[in-house]
Amino acid sequence: MKRYLLVFLLWLLSTVAGAQNCLFAPIDNGNGLYTFNPDPITLGMGYRHTWDFGDGTNSVDPIPVHLFTAGTFNVCHEVFDSTGQQLCIYCGPLSVAPTPCSFTAQQDWIQPQTINFELLNASSGQVATWDFGDGASGYGLIAQHTYTDSGTYTPCVSLYDSLTGVLICNSCQTIQVFPSPVTCGFMWYPDLTDPLTLHFVTNPPPGTHVEWDFGNGMVGSGPMVAQSYFPAGSYLVCVQYTDSVTGAQTCTACMPVSVVPVTSSCSYSAIQDPFTTGAFQFFATADSGSTIQWDFGDGTQDSGSQVNHVFPFAGQFNVCMTAVNPMGTVCTYCDTIVVQQTGGGCSYTYLVDSANTFNYTFAYTTTAPATTVHWDFGDGTTDTGAIVLHTFPASGFYNVCAVEADSLSLPVCQACMLIPVVSNSATCNISFFQDSLNDALVYFTCNVSSPTSIVTWNFGDGSTGSGALATHVYLAPGTYTVTVSEIDSATGLPLCSSTTAVTVIGTGFRCTFVADPDPLQPNQIQFTGIPSSLISVLNWDFGDGATGFGNPVNHTYAAPGAYTVCMNETDLQGIVLCSWCMTVSVTTGPFPACNAFYTSSTLGLDAYFIDLSAGTSPATNYLWDFGDGTTSTTRFPQHTYPAPGLYNACLTITDTACSSQFCSQIRVDTAIVFPTTCQAYYVILQMAPYQVAVVNLSSGVNLGFNWDFGDGTFSTDPYPSHLYNAVGDYPLCLTVTEPGTGCTSTYCDTLSVDSLGNVFRGMSGFMLNIMSPASLTAVPDMTASPSFAVYPNPFNAACTLQRAASAKGEAVVRVLDLRGAVLFTERFSTGEVRVPADQWSPGIYLIELTEGDGYRSFRKVIKE
Template sequence: MRTILRSLLSLLFAFSAIAVSGQVPSFYRSTLDWAKSSQEIAPNITNTQPTRTAVPLISYPGINSDGSNLRLAPNALSGGGGAALASAICGPDTVFYPLAKATGFEILRFSDSLAFGQYFDAPQAITVRGFSFYAYVDSSTSQTVNLTCRLYLAGADSLPTGNPLATTTVNVDSNFYGGSLALLEKYASWTGVVVNAPYVITVENNTPVSAGIITNDFSPVSLPRDGLQEWLGQIYVPGATSAWVHGYGITIGPNPFDADVLLHPHVTYDITAGFGPTQATGCTNIAATLTNMSSPIIQNRMYNFAAFQGNAANSFNWNYGDGSAIDNVINGNHAYTTAGTYTVTLTDSMFGWNVTCTDAATGTIVVSPGQAITANFSYTSAGLAATFSDMSNNSPTTWVWDFGDGNTSMMQNPSHTYTSNGTYTVCLVASNACNIDTFCQTVLVGALPASSCDTIGNITGTPTLYSATNGGFVAGHNFRHDSAKAESFALGGTFAFEEALYFFGLKRSPTPMTSKVIATVWDANGMGGSPGAVLATQDLLYSQIDTTGALTSVTFPSVIGTNGNFYVGLQLIYTPGDTIALITNAIGQTIPATAWELDSAGTNWVAYDDTSTWGIGVSHAIWVIQTVEAAFTQATAGLSATFTDQSLGATGWQWDFGDGNSSTMQSPSHTYAMPGTYTVCQIALNNTCVDTICQTVTVSGACPNPTA
């Protein structure tokens, strides 16, 4: 008889919020031991079970040309349906998932109604016919024991629930076989039970004779342990509070039971290949996504070795039918370069632990030429009525109009009557089966609106005048002799203005008729988006500055057109006795700060919230008044004239060519019917501003031949 050295370092278990710790009762010492004899030490166990090699990222080679290993689903896509589905029976297979996770092995002893369990997913219907496990009887006796093997459904807590679905007994003897798993393997079998939900298989020893069962390794001090903290292994602790306990509720030796019991279910299941494109048609050069509808078990790491490796996509081979390479992805995605009809085949390969099975589904995709659409339209207006003409290219088949007043149309060339004068943003969405495009323009109906342009600034909150600790004012003259103060405007798009408004908090000067600051506009092309080149300047005398609470207006020499990103501020001149300061809002009311300053050397711009300067989030009290300025040039050739827009700040244009014809293009061309001199007017507008300019244009050339 072999001498058994039993060493149970600790056993902690938790149930119903009760924790047991300290000295382990003798009951547990007799029923659950960690085997450590010279012949039964766990590292001596040898794994002679079948092993799987890595699944290659290639088309699975085991499909015979005669289809004997391949169940094809004879389907064709039509009317936007999905791929028709058939099934292939897969199995019987032995699920070696716990063994595959093993880096080492342990032996746990059990008796007196103690039991072990292992949880398994059931992503679909699975037939369980039994399981394999590795066990032997205590070497100190020649007795054999009957271990009770059961199948349960798993409850919401993943532990066994309800009555067992199947029960059998397996006789186990005391042969240790030198630790060979192949020789220690035992088989529990029953008539197949179909499970449609997660399940637990269990082994219990209801005798006083101690038996050993093999688990994977939970002994490493550092993570990961073989259980990978999935906590699939379970232990039934008999006694006054008999209960199944998760592995994290049991401590064996110095570590929690973060391991799997090597219980390997024998299963059979169907696999069904399938996919469902959202429609049965596609377009060239536009990728179509094919949604995988195959059996969910194929992506489950407990049953598919490829998924266990983290390569579930290797189980799916997409043949798009156009000669392109086989695609190993879960959901197909492919762009065809040539129009035509293509048969798409999805071949599923289920890489089980002992078997490999396949199934396939096919579908037909009709690919049409995909020419890009460019949406466009023109319009004419008479009073409040407007008529719109579709000018989109490449044959759209649907049109969706938004007239900018809450009304819409799906006609190709609709008419619409507005309820009031004004400008409206009209958008056309033109599309066909392959492409879509949107075009918007500003439409003017009725009389010209009065030009009432927006006043735009950043400042909100409490008007504040901040003094500098060491003299002067934060937003004006101060002890650091800042060269300039500027307010950032990040409006985007086309923007024009000519007038700026400043709110000054203080001015002092012994010579107000000659002392000045310089109102300045900069672009935003400096380093990191800081002020860059000067766009405009205007001298501002102290005598012109209001500090009684009114705003000071500055009109620059001409309209300034920008890309919507610019700075407006002051260049400061330091003359003895002069002090000037702008109002800001309170600290923290603008984050990030939009107020900037230029150092005394005139080389470095920083925002006020930069820690190298004031470190405060504020805005200057500076506003700009949006405007628009109409302007154009002309060129003639015979009876034709080309008009080139030179307007500033415009987002829409209305042209009157003086002969009863008009256009809404930015820079149109027009051919007159007769030579002569015509008055051409351009109306330039944006959301709130309108400006008009007219010029005469003279065209000449031969008159067209009269017709009867």
């Protein structure tokens, strides 16, 4: 009887960074539990790690696992060497999303009895059915329903896997539907360019006069108004409806609104006059148009962005700068200024080497010919002589003192100055990219010479910024000259500056839409628009002569083919705000000969694509169009997008029998979103005949595992190996338990193996962000050749395993009997290895070879 091996693999996502780099890659283990992978180099002997998860908890594990609730957290990672010295620190935001079946029910402000429903954390490859609580039902991850009567309803949603029909979760909530029209309802939103300005919109019935009280002593009229607030805070805004004919008041409604203050940053640099004791020049860095006030800590004040000040005596002074920007935001920055005093009427001068600004020449003016000058350079070194050369070890301020002594070595005079030392090797290199959906949103990066440097930006439109990484939104099209300046933090002196040009074609968010075909009726597609404005109307051209209105909309195509679908977004007056077109591929019938499908996972600007197509073979060709002008022909590609945004990524598979295409929207950004909740889950991938990878994706804390292989055998290992005795259908079930919470979850899938070693997934269950996709780029496609040969076969006392000529590095060979017992294991790096078999009983055995890249292959051998 033939036997087949099912191998369970775990693939871990690793992000490669520079030496002693604190960057890390958070890897989802499912439902809020994830692992943090640091730079592999920092996992060596002698390194110590500390983690701050941003929720009040910490860890010193090199590779920690942590469970989060929903929310956004600032995760920080520090690495120390064996002496306890900090090598680096990095902090990054992490967003944890609600559970898959959480949904929102938003009342339409124009048609109050119309409710917009949206699942908060569903993904492509999933479908949702809705029960709206009034006898009506719907379909789609985003749904819209209009209730005929006002009242209380309990809508429910059920989320299914689109390929298998397996129920993922369901949820219900109670909502209140108000009668139409809404009595004095209004909405508000902040201005995109001025957060202290709010826009208010209401929907009065015909013949109504609208009056506003903005809560700050100001009033207004009309259905759409704007009001500027100062300062930021909470205000009670009221709207009043009056009948235009009778003058009778029909209703009044009030709502508290929050005006969020604008954040601001500021600092200053100070340069000492080398020839005047206590004289300093101060330079302020603050928002454009800010009013600057100074307090020098000696009882005097001044104002202005650039001021000069002479301190009255030697000592330390706490100098504070206060900046108030045009929005009214106050920023204060303080630093300590050290003033050195000269004595005895003596002095010295110095020159800086232009080739190496760490080299200084000091010249002392003596008071008598028979004196000796002793130098203390403030860095722990000394010298003697009227003229001396000195090299400082690093940038900074150094208190350099010259002491003149007479012939009896008695001091007669002393002169001290605080000397600024800066490097002249810094070069400011600007790089930038523009958002794919809004080219007015620009992301800037400056390659600084030191992580402690102060970086300031002038964006060329009158606004400024700070930091090595900066983001700016331009308000009008045009070409802007952007300047970056790097300032030494130790001295406040400029290190370098650089300019570049940025061209903005348009401003504002570009609209787009998503196309979701019905998995059971592929010619029926739901289109969901993502508009650029909160107040707009969507019109559709489906590319087959038919049109539509609303959001979302469903359309059924009469014939298969490629259709160019266009969405036009207009305001309430019919003015076109934005247009977006996309080609969709329509197939026929619910069960095509082959069906292209994929899921994807993103980490920053990197996207990992996982082919889940049905009806493929080793002869299948794969063509990926990532939506940014680049393509790939590998089965599991990895791609780095040039900028954040939405991209329409398409997979086309072709074979001798059929061709199929699947497209889906991919969003990349710097934020990473993960689901929450404890859950049992795994997925199945076939890499070649008889080679099956089952990836355990269960989530939870300190989980216990129980595998039911469907043939009467079980395992409690998280990643077991199991040998099936025959081909056929096997229900494979995994149950996980979490001791801390009592959580128990079970997930099952049917595995079918035919006589040729082909594996079919009865229930695929693939989802976004549930596996480690980066490792798939290293896994060979199904067309990969076997990685070893065995001779002789059959054999008696021994056989020889010979690796493929292309194999490199170490490999591990194991021999298993038909019960799954391991009879022989050896690690080797040569081209072949001898396998002794003189103690084995005659029969069939399985030889497993695992290469260094994780690829496994198998051979059945016979011992005579």
